[in-house]
Every structure is written in C-alpha cells, then in structure tokens.
Amino acid sequence: MKFGGTSMAGTERIRRVAGIVRRQQAAGHEVAVVVSAMAGETDRLVNFCREANPLYDPAEYDVVVASGEQVTAGLLALTLQAMGCKARSWLGWQLPIQTDDAHAKARIGTIDCPEMLASMAAGEIAVIPGFQGRTDGNRVTTLGRGGSDTSAVAVAAAIKADRCDIYTDVDGVYTTDPRIVAKARKLKNVTYEEMLELASVGSKVLQTRSVSLAMKEGVRVQVLSSFIDEDAPAADTLPGTMIVGDEELEGSDMERQLITGIAADKNEAKVTLTGIADKPGAVAAIFGPLAAANINVDMIIQNIAHDTGETDVTFTVPLADLPRAEALIAGQKDKIGYTATITDSKVSKISVVGVGMRSHAGVAATMFSALADRGINIQAISTSEIKVSVLIDEDETELAVRVLHTAYGLDGE
Amino acid sequence: MKFGGTSMAGTERIRRVAGIVRRQQAAGHEVAVVVSAMAGETDRLVNFCREANPLYDPAEYDVVVASGEQVTAGLLALTLQAMGCKARSWLGWQLPIQTDDAHAKARIGTIDCPEMLASMAAGEIAVIPGFQGRTDGNRVTTLGRGGSDTSAVAVAAAIKADRCDIYTDVDGVYTTDPRIVAKARKLKNVTYEEMLELASVGSKVLQTRSVSLAMKEGVRVQVLSSFIDEDAPAADTLPGTMIVGDEELEGSDMERQLITGIAADKNEAKVTLTGIADKPGAVAAIFGPLAAANINVDMIIQNIAHDTGETDVTFTVPLADLPRAEALIAGQKDKIGYTATITDSKVSKISVVGVGMRSHAGVAATMFSALADRGINIQAISTSEIKVSVLIDEDETELAVRVLHTAYGLDGE
Structure with a gap:
C-alpha cells in the first residue's frame, strides 16, 4: 500500500490511513506500507537547500x-x-533499498529484505519511507520528485506482493479528466502501456517511472482513493483501477473499448524555424544540440520546400525547456542557417490512447474528422503503436477533449 | 565545534555558523561540527509523536x-x-555512533570512525547531527533532550580532538547568572567537578551528562558564544570558558578564587511529613519508594524527637516530581505512619561551588553568616566536597545570590 503526501498531511489524516491499513491486515493480508512526506514538507526542505546553496x-x-x-x-x-x-518503520538504509549514486534522481538497484519479510510474517506491519535509498557507499539517496510511487512498486516487486495499491486523491484512472468531461468513466483496467501513454501526456495519477517498473517487474498496481468511507469494505472489493499486463486484460475484459482514454497536456511549446535551407544536415543541426541537452522533442513537421529552396521546420518541446531550447538554437544560428524563430506556448497536445488500436484501422481518421467537424485546426501530429496525438490551440483544449470523448463512445451515464 | 538549536534556526544563522567554522579551518585546524535541530523543531516532532500515540x-x-x-x-x-x-555530513548510522538500545535516552558506546578521520585529514569538514545514534541492531536512537552536547564531547573523545568548543547563546560560564548580578564575572576556567555542581543546581550552560563524559574522557571543553562579531579573530583567542581537569587548572591559575560560582535553582520543592514515630525503619519507608521511582531526593532534615516520641522529616525533590512523590507517600501512609504532609514549592536552593573549599575551612560559616546578616532564613543545608547548598524562601533568591557573590569577593568591575 502506498499513500501520498496529501493523505499523510497531519495527525488526523495519518490516523485515517492507519485505519485503512489496519482493515487490510484484518482481512488477512500481510501488509507493507510506503509513505510520502507530509504535503508541503518536501518543498519546505528543498527551499532550505536552495537558500543554503543555490548550486547544491x-x-x-x-x-x-x-x-x-x-x-x-x-x-x-x-x-x-x-x-x-504491531508495526515498525524500515528506513531506506535499514531495509536496505540499494540505489545507484545518481543523487536526487537515483535508480533503485536491489531490495533484499529477509528481515522485513520475517517481521511481516510474524504479523508486524512494515512502514517504509518512500523516495529514499542508500548507495553502496552508505550515502543517502532520493529518487526524484514523486519517487514514492516507484519505491512502492519496487518494494512490491521485491517482496513478491500480490498487489500494489497506490492510494491517491483520485479514486482511479478515468477515460479523461472528469473536471473537463462530466461523463468521464472510471476504468476498471488499463494496461501498463496505456497508463504510460496517459501518464506521459498529462494524466498525473502515477509517476511514469513507477509504471515502467511495474511493467518490467509484472507488479499488479491498483490506483484507488485514500478518501474513502472509513466503514467501506476492505480495498480488494473497492472499485479502483487495476493496471495490468495485456495478457491479463484480454482474458477478463471482452467488452473493452477501442480507445481507453483521452489526455490533454498544456505543458508543450511549439517552435518554428523559418527560412531553412532545404539541404542535408540542416535538420540534424537543429535536433542534435537539443538531444545533447536532454530536451525531449516530440512532434516534428518539415514543410515542403518553397520555390526559394527554403523550408520551415516546426517541433514541440516541453514548456519548461523552451528558454533553454531557444538559447541553444540561437547559439547554432550560423550552423543551422535559418531566418527567424517563432515560438508559441499557447498550444495543447491532445492524445487518444488504447491498446485496441493495434488491431483496428481508422482511429486517427476518426480523430481528425471529429476535430475538423468542430473547426479545430490541427497544427501537428504524432503517433505511437497505441496513441495518436495532435497539437491544437490551447483555448480549444476542453472542447477537443469533449468532442473526442463522445466520438469514441466513451461517455458514461 | 558544537552549535545549538538557536544558532541553527534558519538559513541566515546557519550561514553565520558556517562562517565561524570556516575561520577555524582557515586557522589550520581539522574541524568536525556537531549540530542540533533548528530551535523549535524537536518540539514540533515530539508533538506529532504524542498526537499519533500518547504512549509512544x-x-x-x-x-x-x-x-x-x-x-x-x-x-x-x-x-x-x-x-x-569541502564538507560532508555523517549521520549517526553512517559514522556510526553506536549506542545501547535504551531508545529516547540512549547512551553512547563506541564511535569508530576511520572513514571520517581520513576525510577530515583530506581537508573535508565533517558535519555530524547531534542527539542521534544507532543500536547494534541498526535501529535509530536518540540520547534524550539536550543530548547534542554529549554527542559533541563523545565525538571529540573519539577523534582525540584538541578541544571541544560548545557554542551557545552565552559567551561562557559566569560566577553567577549575570541577569541577577550585574557584577558577575566570566570565568576563564572551571574544573569538570565545579561545572557538574553548577550544572546540577541550575546553571544550564551545558548538559550535565556531557560534562561527566568530558571528565571521564579528559576532553577539554570550551564554552563560547556563537553570536560573536564575524570579523573577530578565530575562536582559540576568544575569551570563552575552558572546562578542564584539576591538574591543568592548578598550574595555570594561581590567583584563583576560593569559590568559583554561585548557582540558584528554583526547581525544587520541599516536603515535610509531621508526626512520624521516632523509631527505626520509619525513614526507610519514606525514601525507599521514592528511590525506586527514580525520584532524586536531595536535602533531608530530621528534627529531634518531640516529647511525644514523634518527629518531623523534611526533604526536597525536583519540582516536576512533586505530584508523583506525594502520591507515593500517600500510598505508603500506613507503613510510614505520619500525621500530615506539608509541601512548599516556593523554595530555592542556593549553592556556592569551588574546588578551593577542599583545602579551606570556613566556607560554610561565611555563607551562613552572610545570609543571617540580611535576615535570610535557612530551611535546609546540604554539602558535598566542593559545594555548600542551602534552601531558602524563593522570594529571597536574587538577594541571597547578590549577598553571597559579594561575600566571597566575586564581584567584578
């Protein structure tokens, strides 16, 4: 079981969490619990570090x-x-949770915890701080912001847990953001890959890394709300969302929709370089430095060359990386050879996600025509095996999500 | 070097501390620093624990x-x-600081830290959290409130430090509390035993345990202020107070006063049991249960028996233990056989302390006559080899301290 910072914010909420944990134990389970810091606490500590030493x-x-x-x-x-x-805490260095020594963004190596397993078998609830580990050299490490989800999945894999229940402030994964679409439905199941695509395009239920790890280790993850009725039945009968492998899904969910969910992401920015010479090497000169700087370029469009022998190149980068990207490109102006840079941060990426589209044609066509019918202009397109994304004007985000939710038959009661 | 919670309270103060530490290193010293939590933080955490579980x-x-x-x-x-x-932290479990497993009041066993010594020799400043250690079974322990002084002395002993500088919010040990006596003088030196007597009777500069440990291990401890001028010379030339052994003192301080200091302690309460049968065993019936309950009885007076064959017994206990002491005595009423209990928490214990009194008679007589001259009534007396204490009315505390400070020739300019 894993509880986030909102669930752990103060004595009363921790008591509520303890009640949920106790019910799982009472239902006959051996339980390990991974916890986040109280909401706001990590920010407070990070600020202290920044004040102490900006280049910490x-x-x-x-x-x-x-x-x-x-x-x-x-x-x-x-x-x-x-x-x-009966309960006791097992700190990262005590368990231990071994990590590499990439401080502040460490990756978990091995978790070998016979002592904790023996204690759990003897009826003691194990409480494990998320986010932290230790290096081979016995230094403290952390996994990066939001790392407690990853801690939970890693511990679940290490102890071969039947299930990894992630309690959050939502009660599951929805077909889309219920604040945008009132008719959004909670999903009973999603596959790891769908969850990865949904997470990476702005559905912030779980940290992407934790989903990748769950997929790699085959951990069955359930997302459910910690703000449930205290008298409700134990969580195995609660309607959260299970995140599982394809194989498990196929057997259990015959009536599955073609499309699982629709995600919107406003944290992208569009960059257009005009007047680029239409010759080999020009595009490499743009994207080489961006890749070297670890800036993740998503959608790329190269227009057909004008009569002048010049072309325009448009691509998207994460909004937070836009200033760095602009600086890098300006620094390469001679090498790239472009006329001007046009940037637009008022864009939104809308994605439809579903493993069903592997075996179905026409998913993208449905998307394009549904948007066109409402006069929504598509500025760029990218696709993966289980996802189609389009870039649109940010102001049309909610409209586009609603239109697509209906177009793919996802609307609930 | 050790810095307390007031010195560590926030970014600006920590920067000030770092400045003091850096100057010591610049003066050619290898430095290890022991730190307390930010002022107020331990209270905050203790409150969380109490809220979570009153019987934690x-x-x-x-x-x-x-x-x-x-x-x-x-x-x-x-x-x-x-x-x-260059600097790095060494947590209690990393160093490690081994303790027994008396959680919340652990005692330090061994500190074996070749890694830290090598790092210090290579020019890295070692920063060590005070108050904490680990058991042989790898659990976290703390040393009890104020334990960071003890951590500092223990680390100083382990690394064979030339000096253990304890930075506090006062700039040394005074002949008495300067808030009571404006003419109080800062002492250049005190012996461990004097410091122990002064600490145990209310001069709260250092935790008693840390002084005992320093005495046992022969650690030269210096008390000095962390609120010094940033541009002042390095601390070895600063006028703090050195706490050293008798032998070091005798050679260096020929003009030493007979009396080193005068302490006042308002945290005592007086208990009188009346109508006790003057027979063997009655007194044991009082003090046996108190000792078993770990209540520290200090002064004891048994009056001469009245004609009735009955007597009164008066003694003092720490104010905080008074309710428990009263309950214990009430529970033993039949066994002790007394008429009534009279308690008085409006008392004060005044002590004169000095190793010089070992070889000088008349110290107590001076005290009694100086107090009598001002009409201050002595309710009880206790003595040790280097201390004479009297119990008086709490309202006369300041007057008594001033009178004695003058009587023993301690007044400065």
Whole structure:
C-alpha cells in the first residue's frame, strides 16, 4: 500500500490511513506500507537547500529532503501501534533499498529484505519511507520528485506482493479528466502501456517511472482513493483501477473499448524555424544540440520546400525547456542557417490512447474528422503503436477533449 | 565545534555558523561540527509523536525526532560548500555512533570512525547531527533532550580532538547568572567537578551528562558564544570558558578564587511529613519508594524527637516530581505512619561551588553568616566536597545570590 503526501498531511489524516491499513491486515493480508512526506514538507526542505546553496551538492540535498518521509514513516508506525497493530518503520538504509549514486534522481538497484519479510510474517506491519535509498557507499539517496510511487512498486516487486495499491486523491484512472468531461468513466483496467501513454501526456495519477517498473517487474498496481468511507469494505472489493499486463486484460475484459482514454497536456511549446535551407544536415543541426541537452522533442513537421529552396521546420518541446531550447538554437544560428524563430506556448497536445488500436484501422481518421467537424485546426501530429496525438490551440483544449470523448463512445451515464 | 538549536534556526544563522567554522579551518585546524535541530523543531516532532500515540514506542519516536538534526547537518554542509569549503555530513548510522538500545535516552558506546578521520585529514569538514545514534541492531536512537552536547564531547573523545568548543547563546560560564548580578564575572576556567555542581543546581550552560563524559574522557571543553562579531579573530583567542581537569587548572591559575560560582535553582520543592514515630525503619519507608521511582531526593532534615516520641522529616525533590512523590507517600501512609504532609514549592536552593573549599575551612560559616546578616532564613543545608547548598524562601533568591557573590569577593568591575 502506498499513500501520498496529501493523505499523510497531519495527525488526523495519518490516523485515517492507519485505519485503512489496519482493515487490510484484518482481512488477512500481510501488509507493507510506503509513505510520502507530509504535503508541503518536501518543498519546505528543498527551499532550505536552495537558500543554503543555490548550486547544491545533490548528496547533501538528499540528506535533507529524505527526512520528510522518515518522519511520516515513524508517525504511521506509532499510529498503527496506538490502534493495537504491531508495526515498525524500515528506513531506506535499514531495509536496505540499494540505489545507484545518481543523487536526487537515483535508480533503485536491489531490495533484499529477509528481515522485513520475517517481521511481516510474524504479523508486524512494515512502514517504509518512500523516495529514499542508500548507495553502496552508505550515502543517502532520493529518487526524484514523486519517487514514492516507484519505491512502492519496487518494494512490491521485491517482496513478491500480490498487489500494489497506490492510494491517491483520485479514486482511479478515468477515460479523461472528469473536471473537463462530466461523463468521464472510471476504468476498471488499463494496461501498463496505456497508463504510460496517459501518464506521459498529462494524466498525473502515477509517476511514469513507477509504471515502467511495474511493467518490467509484472507488479499488479491498483490506483484507488485514500478518501474513502472509513466503514467501506476492505480495498480488494473497492472499485479502483487495476493496471495490468495485456495478457491479463484480454482474458477478463471482452467488452473493452477501442480507445481507453483521452489526455490533454498544456505543458508543450511549439517552435518554428523559418527560412531553412532545404539541404542535408540542416535538420540534424537543429535536433542534435537539443538531444545533447536532454530536451525531449516530440512532434516534428518539415514543410515542403518553397520555390526559394527554403523550408520551415516546426517541433514541440516541453514548456519548461523552451528558454533553454531557444538559447541553444540561437547559439547554432550560423550552423543551422535559418531566418527567424517563432515560438508559441499557447498550444495543447491532445492524445487518444488504447491498446485496441493495434488491431483496428481508422482511429486517427476518426480523430481528425471529429476535430475538423468542430473547426479545430490541427497544427501537428504524432503517433505511437497505441496513441495518436495532435497539437491544437490551447483555448480549444476542453472542447477537443469533449468532442473526442463522445466520438469514441466513451461517455458514461 | 558544537552549535545549538538557536544558532541553527534558519538559513541566515546557519550561514553565520558556517562562517565561524570556516575561520577555524582557515586557522589550520581539522574541524568536525556537531549540530542540533533548528530551535523549535524537536518540539514540533515530539508533538506529532504524542498526537499519533500518547504512549509512544520510543523506537519509532526516535525515528521521527532524529530527523531534525539530519536536516541541519545537511544544510550546514551545503552552506559550507557554498563558501568554498569541502564538507560532508555523517549521520549517526553512517559514522556510526553506536549506542545501547535504551531508545529516547540512549547512551553512547563506541564511535569508530576511520572513514571520517581520513576525510577530515583530506581537508573535508565533517558535519555530524547531534542527539542521534544507532543500536547494534541498526535501529535509530536518540540520547534524550539536550543530548547534542554529549554527542559533541563523545565525538571529540573519539577523534582525540584538541578541544571541544560548545557554542551557545552565552559567551561562557559566569560566577553567577549575570541577569541577577550585574557584577558577575566570566570565568576563564572551571574544573569538570565545579561545572557538574553548577550544572546540577541550575546553571544550564551545558548538559550535565556531557560534562561527566568530558571528565571521564579528559576532553577539554570550551564554552563560547556563537553570536560573536564575524570579523573577530578565530575562536582559540576568544575569551570563552575552558572546562578542564584539576591538574591543568592548578598550574595555570594561581590567583584563583576560593569559590568559583554561585548557582540558584528554583526547581525544587520541599516536603515535610509531621508526626512520624521516632523509631527505626520509619525513614526507610519514606525514601525507599521514592528511590525506586527514580525520584532524586536531595536535602533531608530530621528534627529531634518531640516529647511525644514523634518527629518531623523534611526533604526536597525536583519540582516536576512533586505530584508523583506525594502520591507515593500517600500510598505508603500506613507503613510510614505520619500525621500530615506539608509541601512548599516556593523554595530555592542556593549553592556556592569551588574546588578551593577542599583545602579551606570556613566556607560554610561565611555563607551562613552572610545570609543571617540580611535576615535570610535557612530551611535546609546540604554539602558535598566542593559545594555548600542551602534552601531558602524563593522570594529571597536574587538577594541571597547578590549577598553571597559579594561575600566571597566575586564581584567584578
């Protein structure tokens, strides 16, 4: 079981979490719980680090920020004890959760925890701070923001858990954002790959890394809400969303929709370079430096050359990387040979996602015509095996999502 | 070097501390720094524990409260790095600081730290969170409130430090509280035993345990202020107070006063039991249960028996233990056989302390006559080899301290 910062924010909420955990144990399960820091605490600690040293050493940053999860782990253990459960905390260095030494963005290596397994078998609930680990050299590491989801999946894999329940402030994964589409439906199942595509285009239910890890390790992940009725039945009968492999899905869900969900992402920016010489090497001169700077370019369109022998190239980058991308391109102006840069951050990427489209043609065509019918102009397109994305004017985001939700027959009651 | 919670409270103060540390390194010293949590932070964490579980498991309490020092250790390392120093933190479990498993009041066993010594020899400043350690079973422990002084002395002993500088919010040990006596003088030196007597009777400069440890291990401790002028010379030339052994003192300080200091302690309460049968066993029936309950009885007076064959017994206990002491005595009423209990918490214990009194008679007589001259009534007396204490009315505390400060010739300019 994993609980996020909102669920752990203060004594009363931790007591609520303890109640949910206790019910799982009472239902006959051995339970390990991974917890985040109290909401706001990690920000507070990060700010201290920035004030101390704007160019902070990530090793010492990790020492400071890992403390937030240590506090909530101890407090949840105490709260469970107050309810009569046996419980103890297992810190990253105690378990241990071994990681590489990429401080502030460490990757988990091995979790070998016979001691904890013995303690769980003896009826003790294990409480594990998320987000943290230790290097082979015994230094504290953290996994990067949102890393507690990844901790939970990694622990679930290490102890061969039957299920990894991620409690969040939503009660599952929806066909789209219910704040945009009132008729959005909660999904009973999604596949790892669908979840990855949905997560990467702005459906922030789970950290992408944790989904990749779950897919790699075959961990069955359930997303469900921690703000449930205290008297509700134990979580295995609760309607969260299960994230599972293709094979499990095919057997269980015959009436599955072609399209699983629709995601919108406003955190992209469009860049157009005009007057580029239509010759080999020009495009490489643009995207080489961006790739080297770790800027993730998504959609790319190269127009047909004008009569002048020049062309325009349009692409998208994450909004946060736009200033760096502009600077890099300006620095390469001579090498690339372009006339002007036009940027537009008022764009939105709309994606339809579903493993069903592997075996069905026409998904993209449905998308284009549905949007065209409402006069929504498509500025760029990209596709993967289970996803079609288009770039549109940001102001049309909600309209486009609603139109597509209806077009693919996803609307619920 | 050790810095307390007031010195570590926030970015600006930590920067000030880093400046002091850097100057020591610049003066050619290898430096290890022990830090407390930010002022108020430990209280905040303790409150969380109490809310989670009023009967908290001290092992999990330790996990929670040890985090405060982890944060300041990381932040000081970051701040030192920002100033161009090499620095790193060494947490209790990393160093490691081995303790017994008496959680929340652990005692330090061994500190074996070849890695840290090598790092210091290579010019890296070691930053160590005070208050925390780990058991042989790899659980987190804390040393009890104020334990960071003890951590500092223990680390100083382990690394065979030339000096252990304890930076506080006062600039040394005074002949008495300067808030009471304007003419109080800062002492250049005190002996461990004097410091122990002064600490135990209310002069709260250092934790008693840390002084005992320094005495046992022969660590030269200096008390000095962290609120000094940033441009002042390095601390070895600053006028703090050195706490040293008798032998060092005798050679260096020929003009030493007979009396080193005068302390006042308002945290005592007086208990009188009346109508006790003057027979063997009655007194044992009083003090046996108190000792078993770990209540520290200090002064004891048994009056001469009245004609009735009955007597009164008066003694003092720490004010905080008074309710427990009263309950214990009430529970033993039949066994003790007394008429009534009279308690008085409006008392004050005044002590004169000095190793010089070992070889000088008349110290107590001077005290009694000086107080009598001002009409101050002595309610009880206790003495040790280097201390004479009297119990008086709390309202006369300041007057008594001033009178004695003058009587023993301690007044400065």
